[in-house]
Amino acid sequence: MTAVDRNARWRQFVDPAILFVILAILWEKAVDVFHIKPYLLPPLSKVVTAFWDTRATLLAESWVTVQEVVAGFFLAVVGGIVLGFVLHAIPPVRRALYPVIVIFQGLPKIALAPLMIVWFGYGITSKVLMAFLFAFFPVVISTMGGLASTPSHLIEHFKAIRATPWTTFRRLHVPAALPSILDGCRTAMPLAVIGAIVGEFVGAERGLGHLILEANANGRTDLLFAALVAVSIVAGILYFLVELAARRVWWRAL
Amino acid sequence: MDAAVATPPRTASPAVAGEAGIRVRDVAKTFGGASGVRALERVDFSIPRGQFVSILGPSGCGKSTLLRIIAGLIPPDAGGEVEILGRRQQGVSPEIGVVFQSHNMLPWCTTEQNIRLAAEVQGLAPAEIDKRVNDILPVLKLEKFRRSYPHELSGGMRQRAALGQMLVLQPQVLLLDEPFGALDALTRDQLNVELLRLWQLMRKTVLLITHSIPEAIFLSDRVLVMSERPGHVLDDITIDLPRPRDPRAAKLAPEFGRYVVQLGRLMGVED
């Protein structure tokens, strides 16, 4: 590793940190200087205090939300990949189902939240389904796209070496589609977080979305901000995990 | 020499009598129905076992299409047929190895994994595959790059690896579609010498498609010249140059020059 590389790596963390500190100071000072009322925007120090004081609650509620997101995301990825493969492999099914999928994708998924609550109650299931609904379609579409973009000369090569359809699927189509599928997963993860939070907004007794509503109702804007920080930490960690998985498919970058 | 590529070497003239390696009868091909593109028109020729034959022809005249039909990847129009080693071609036959115009390597597999692929697909024993791969890699001068991925190889290495991908199944009939197409003249000459050396060792039936007149003359026992689309065989020239051939000596020989002029005229290239 050269000195320039090391420097670039170092800067990668330092530059955002500097910006972060500047913004934090501006926030703290602005609240003071412009006499902003704390129920509109509490000073950063109060948000930090609220975050620390309620850390146990935040952790517990985050855990609920994480479970909802992960379960919904997992279902979306498995279901999306399976459906993507089926649609790719069986043209009649594709012709029949594709328009339905496009229409569903156009539907604002937020509008389905009340229905999910009515059907599946205030518990975790309705939120898992909301996360699933938000995350599902990008995975289906990217799976189909990845499969369709398998280079035709490689398909011909597999024919020339008399590979069975199953071998061709396993050793050509799957690896060829993986980069696109993982791009779909990277789109899907933040959507799954949105889905779960929206579900919690509409009707829940637990979770970060519920905590945000509760803090809002009690005029605890500092707690609301602390919950928002928790949401972004959760979303960031989950996205990073998907990104780590995506990096293992290194031929994506070729 | 290596068992994977060697059958007893012979030095005599390669034209072997008896059943044909490749026999093409009345093959025509129209893409997209009766009103579509007529790519090939009544192609008819035969290649004796062990002969090295090249096809020259203008771009788009149907050379790759002909190769795909011979390989059994697409059927000819009704009335035409292809025989491989005396057997009528139906689907892809195991005696055939193909190298396509665009290289066949999987980007996510190393050179070695790519060369193993065809053998694994055929269910050969791993020990046997190891042996074949270990024989092939030195012949293709790829030992040092067995664990490299395609994007880490040079163009010439990729094309050598493509030969390896085909050789691992030890086919009797080789179909090569401009295997060295995208290379500079020098690398191409080197690979041609290697290809000739391989062929001299194995004495398989080879059908090579090329755009290069000198390449065709240097390598082949016969050169087939194809017409503009719809392609058919315009002429069938026997190359009567002694073997083994050395690229520099061969190209200095007066006969070589005469063949270049003759083929150039047939292809409409003015000298």
Ligand SMILES: Nc1ncnc2c1ncn2[C@@H]1O[C@H](COP(=O)(O)OP(=O)(O)OP(=O)(O)O)[C@@H](O)[C@H]1O
């Ligand atoms: N699958 C296909 N569907 C429709 N038309 C095709 C198909 N494959 C080839 N053709 C057409 O057949 C003709 C011959 O194509 P082919 O690839 O055999 O040419 P070629 O002689 O190999 O050319 P080149 O020297 O440029 O590789 C072209 O006009 C091409 O457009």
Ligand SMILES: [Mg+2]
């Ligand atoms: Mg071609």
